[in-house]
Amino acid sequence: MVTDLLLESATLMLIGMASVFTFLLLLVLLMTVMSNLLRRYAPVKVADKANKIDAATNGVSPAVVAAISAAVHQYRQQHK
Structure with a gap:
């Protein structure tokens, strides 16, 4: 009983951590791509x-x- 609950909580924790890590990784990649596109197509005027x-x-x-x-x-x- 207790082992099943611990195993389920560990699985839930790993799924949650993996989903947050994936979201943050996608966020960083999209921000980098958007930054590069803006630098290329809309340069800052000096x-x-x-x-x-x-x-x-x-x-x-x-x-x-x-x-x-x-x-x-x-x-x-x-x-x-």
Whole structure:
């Protein structure tokens, strides 16, 4: 009785582990294939360095940077 239950539980465990392993293996293979297809047929466009610099400088004004720097400096002076 107990041996039958242990054998059945071991069989069920092996079937479950094998099915999860198979699913994960298929998932990795499909993701790899999709990644290769996307790289081949839809390559990433490289942005110009000038566009990156403009985007970075347009985001925050120098006055905001100065205010944040002053606030950090003041905080550090008060919490030594």
